[in-house]
Amino acid sequence: EAGVVQSPRYKIIEKKQPVAFWCNPISGHNTLYWYLQNLGQGPELLIRYENEEAVDDSQLPKDRFSAERLKGVDSTLKIQPAELGDSAVYLCASSHLTDLNTGELFFGEGSRLTVL
Amino acid sequence: KNEVEQSPQNLTAQEGEFITINCSYSVGISALHWLQQHPGGGIVSLFMLSSGKKKHGRLIATINIQEKHSSLHITASHPRDSAVYICAVSDYGGSQGNLIFGKGTKLSVKP
Numbered sequence: 001e002a003g004v005v006q007s008p009r010y011k012i013i014e015k016k017q018p019v020a021f022w023c024n025p026i027s028g029h030n031t032l033y034w035y036l037q038n039l040g041q042g043p044e045l046l047i048r049y050e051n052e053e054a055v056d057d058s059q060l061p062k063d064r065f066s067a068e069r070l071k072g073v074d075s076t077l078k079i080q081p082a083e084l085g086d087s088a089v090y091l092c093a094s095s096h097l098t099d100l101n102t103g104e105l106f107f108g109e110g111s112r113l114t115v116l
Numbered sequence: 117k118n119e120v121e122q123s124p125q126n127l128t129a130q131e132g133e134f135i136t137i138n139c140s141y142s143v144g145i146s147a148l149h150w151l152q153q154h155p156g157g158g159i160v161s162l163f164m165l166s167s168g169k170k171k172h173g174r175l176i177a178t179i180n181i182q183e184k185h186s187s188l189h190i191t192a193s194h195p196r197d198s199a200v201y202i203c204a205v206s207d208y209g210g211s212q213g214n215l216i217f218g219k220g221t222k223l224s225v226k227p
Binding site for chain 1: 149151157159161164202214215218220
């Protein structure tokens, strides 16, 4: 079975341009996460979905970032317009959340964004 | 103070050495995750545990809930173990889906 699939793997854009990342989680996983990871740092949550509902988007810079998971399966993360400081790796992860715990996490390979 | 602290931040070892990476946390948790990230690569889940000890090959993870501490051990280390090891906890006090990450331990195993 395929793992978490992300695309594109790499993206280079000029500042003020838009960019979008796509994530297809593992089949059956109800929880999907978008994380931002800067070099040498741990992942930082941007948004978490349970099915199609965004249950935690408190760390998402809503003036320029948006995300959707319309059918509760795959998801897109968009930045418009991109800024130099947005250069980072954008990680998608999925798990099956139960009442007891998060469940094992599965990460995609990440999308590395470079803003020039 | 970070809610999840890892030590050491950087670790260099010779091939064959026994390695220990520590993780301390300050919140109530429902589970603790150990993750591995190779340079330029994605993150792989190594263990998820809420009590006791788990073993997979040369990797062993332990957790002491009372002391709020976990350790990841690597026996007979190999250069291919070189990676960043990240500890993350599911915050029981908050939403079950929330994860709090440590900053990672960068391991380099020399041949």
